[in-house]
Amino acid sequence: MATLQLKQITKSFDDTHVIKGIDLEVNDKEFVVFVGPSGCGKSTLMRMIAGLESATSGDILIDGQRMNDVAPADRGLAMVFQSYALYPHMTVEDNMGFSMRLAKVPKEQRRQKVLEAAKILQLEPLLDRKPKALSGGQRQRVAIGRAIVRNPSIFLFDEPLSNLDAALRVQMRIELARLHEELDATMIYVTHDQIEAMTMADKIVVLQDGVVEQMGSPMELYHHPRNRFVAGFIGSPKMNFLDVELDEASPEGVRIRLPGGDACTVPVDGRDLAADARLELGIRPEHLQLDDQGPLSGEIQVLERLGGQTSLYVQMGELMVTIMADGDVAHRVHDRVRFGFEPVRAHLFDSDAMALPSLHQHPLAGLTRQDHRQATESSGL
Amino acid sequence: MTTSRNKPDEAAALSLTDQEAMATGNRPPSWLASAGTKKFGITVLGWTVALLIFFPIFWMVLTGFKTEAAAIADPSLIFSPTLESYQAVHDRTGYARFAINSVVVAFGSTLLALLIAIPSAYSMAFLPTKRTKGTLLWMLSTKMLPPVGVLVPIYLLFRDVGLLDTRTGLIIVYTLMNLPIVVWMLYTFFKDMPKDILEAGRMDGASTFQEVFFLLLPLTLPGIASTGLLSVILSWNEAFWSLNLTSSNAAPLTAYIASFSSPEGLFWAKLSAASTMAIAPILVFGWLTQKQMVRGLTFGAVK
Numbered sequence: 001m002a003t004l005q006l007k008q009i010t011k012s013f014d015d016t017h018v019i020k021g022i023d024l025e026v027n028d029k030e031f032v033v034f035v036g037p038s039g040c041g042k043s044t045l046m047r048m049i050a051g052l053e054s055a056t057s058g059d060i061l062i063d064g065q066r067m068n069d070v071a072p073a074d075r076g077l078a079m080v081f082q083s084y085a086l087y088p089h090m091t092v093e094d095n096m097g098f099s100m101r102l103a104k105v106p107k108e109q110r111r112q113k114v115l116e117a118a119k120i121l122q123l124e125p126l127l128d129r130k131p132k133a134l135s136g137g138q139r140q141r142v143a144i145g146r147a148i149v150r151n152p153s154i155f156l157f158d159e160p161l162s163n164l165d166a167a168l169r170v171q172m173r174i175e176l177a178r179l180h181e182e183l184d185a186t187m188i189y190v191t192h193d194q195i196e197a198m199t200m201a202d203k204i205v206v207l208q209d210g211v212v213e214q215m216g217s218p219m220e221l222y223h224h225p226r227n228r229f230v231a232g233f234i235g236s237p238k239m240n241f242l243d244v245e246l247d248e249a250s251p252e253g254v255r256i257r258l259p260g261g262d263a264c265t266v267p268v269d270g271r272d273l274a275a276d277a278r279l280e281l282g283i284r285p286e287h288l289q290l291d292d293q294g295p296l297s298g299e300i301q302v303l304e305r306l307g308g309q310t311s312l313y314v315q316m317g318e319l320m321v322t323i324m325a326d327g328d329v330a331h332r333v334h335d336r337v338r339f340g341f342e343p344v345r346a347h348l349f350d351s352d353a354m355a356l357p358s359l360h361q362h363p364l365a366g367l368t369r370q371d372h373r374q375a376t377e378s379s380g381l
Numbered sequence: 382m383t384t385s386r387n388k389p390d391e392a393a394a395l396s397l398t399d400q401e402a403m404a405t406g407n408r409p410p411s412w413l414a415s416a417g418t419k420k421f422g423i424t425v426l427g428w429t430v431a432l433l434i435f436f437p438i439f440w441m442v443l444t445g446f447k448t449e450a451a452a453i454a455d456p457s458l459i460f461s462p463t464l465e466s467y468q469a470v471h472d473r474t475g476y477a478r479f480a481i482n483s484v485v486v487a488f489g490s491t492l493l494a495l496l497i498a499i500p501s502a503y504s505m506a507f508l509p510t511k512r513t514k515g516t517l518l519w520m521l522s523t524k525m526l527p528p529v530g531v532l533v534p535i536y537l538l539f540r541d542v543g544l545l546d547t548r549t550g551l552i553i554v555y556t557l558m559n560l561p562i563v564v565w566m567l568y569t570f571f572k573d574m575p576k577d578i579l580e581a582g583r584m585d586g587a588s589t590f591q592e593v594f595f596l597l598l599p600l601t602l603p604g605i606a607s608t609g610l611l612s613v614i615l616s617w618n619e620a621f622w623s624l625n626l627t628s629s630n631a632a633p634l635t636a637y638i639a640s641f642s643s644p645e646g647l648f649w650a651k652l653s654a655a656s657t658m659a660i661a662p663i664l665v666f667g668w669l670t671q672k673q674m675v676r677g678l679t680f681g682a683v684k
Binding site (some may be wrong): 050052071072073074077078079081082083085086087088089098099102104144150 | 575577578580581582583584585586587591596597599600
């Protein structure tokens with residue numbers, strides 16, 4: 001059992017408010033990802049949970065107990081640092097066993113636990129090496145091993161993959177997800193990479209300027225972003241935003257006038273909109289479809305062919321719109337294309353950049369990796 | 382963290398060498414710009430400086446092997462070497478007693494200085510406040526004060542508490558004398574240590590003392606060693622305080638040398654022999670540890 005609760009946590013350095021009152025609940029065995037642009041406070045938040053930074057105000061509770069004044073090592077946490085922070089003068093074995101050496105665990109027992117962790121991470125042949133004789137991926141695994149050995153109730157990962165090359169990052173991502181399942185532990189993970197967040201998280205916490213913009217399952221954030229920031233941050237390539245005019249709000253949705261002059265009804269709740277409200281339409285590149293009858297049109301500026309998919313960068317007046325299309329589209333640069341979208345896929349943002357609530361909940365919006373696991377468990381496995 | 386901070390410097394350094402390469406590569410080789418001449422010039426300059434520094438020591442060693450008559454005669458490299466002066470020096474005083482004082486005082490003060498400086502440099506490097514930089518500069522500024530300015534107060538203080546002519550007294554003065562440099566050097570070495578490693582230690586359950594003992598000290602050992610060596614050398618060579626605060630019991634080798642210059646007039650050969658014997662240990666020590674010294678002094682620079 002390991003849960004974490006943050007209650008109105010704030011952090012200020014002199015006059016700079018880095019964290020501005022965050023409430024958060026992390027459930028047992030959950031994989032929670034803090035994501036946001038650099039400087040949003042996600043690392044500071046994690047360091048406060050770890051105890052490396054003190055909270056200016058608010059409470060940090062682990063398993064219901066207030067931990068604000070408890071030393072980092074006594075919180076039952078283990079942290080994996082971005083720089084790995086291995087002890088360069090110690091062998092892999094000593095690195096992993098350092099916490100037990102400090103706790104005066106007998107040598108035999110120490111070796112036993114290190115070997116166990118090394119086995120999980122396939123580090124056995126490397127135990128006598130020093131960190132400088134290891135590759136980046138191996139160092140990363142040693143850092144994780146050092147955390148496993150401590151048998152923590154919660155694992156903290158501070159951008160652990162950002163120093164690895166792209167191929168290794170994908171591999172480590174899978175390995176971490178596997179580890180989460182194998183260790184059955186609660187994990188908190190900080191990253192600026194939304195792909196890592198989407199692929200690994202049960203729950204994503206999107207942070208900006210020390211405030212939680214939204215938290216929820218990856219699919220919820222993808223299909224029902226709460227505001228323009230989350231909509232633009234989650235998903236790759238980035239969501240397209242177009243200025244549109246409000247036509248009429250009705251119980252079926254909000255009718256808008258698109259840049260080309262065509263009308264379209266987006267199924268969102270627009271009851272509170274003023275008649276002259278300024279609206280912005282958000283539509284993801286993968287939800288735009290090339291369509292000769294489509295209401296939107298523009299000139300292709302750049303084509304990126306990935307084989308299975310093609311990204312089209314289309315100039316629409318002042319605006320550049322990205323379209324993810326099929327790999328086999330025959331268009332060329334400077335062709336004029338028409339395109340459209342299913343209204344149910346579109347998002348509308350009001351003048352405060354808040355999303356108008358969707359009238360239809362996406363069927364997968366509540367899905368997490370945990371659900372998947374529970375489903376397999378209850379099906380008799 | 383350190384690497385990212387160093388990157389712009391590296392880039393700058395790189396572009397600088399590029400410019401140099403372009404400058405030397407594109408222009409017709411004049412005698413100034415050609416790489417060969419440049420190297421030759423630097424070599425000559427290096428040797429000149431080295432010889433200038435070494436010459437007095439060389440001359441002193443040479444004079445030590447001369448007779449008193451030859452020592453004050455016209456300078457000459459050709460003479461019949463004799464151990465006369467060494468014999469005389471040996472007969473007159475117990476070299477060993479002074480040497481032991483020097484060793485005790487130099488190493489004692491270095492140890493004490495490190496013991497005080499390591500915790501203070503730790504706190505300045507890892508828990509800095511707004512005033513840390515100012516404190517460091519102020520500490521260094523005390524080195525600019527002429528020691529004679531505080532001679533009388535310190536002399537009176539030492540007389541009143543009975544520290545005159547004691548090794549303890551000398552150790553205290555040398556420690557205070559070297560502390561600013563020792564703290565400053567350790568501070569720069571500690572600054573180069575990635576903070577993450579200490580934090581990882583804290584997460585692993587290390588107390589502040591364990592953090593310093595198991596992580597900081599082993600990882601900055603080259604720096605600490607070179608700081609210690611420098612402090613030993615500075616203490617060994619110090620003469621002002623030792624001459625003024627000691628007479629016989631605690632007198633180190635510097636006082637020993639000085640004792641040859643006064644009572645019966647100047648005897649250059651004996652003085653030189655005594656000096657040679659006084660500097661020999663530290664010369665050998667320095668020679669043995671020079672690799673460590675250079676490595677420590679350039680510790681942060683080459684990372």
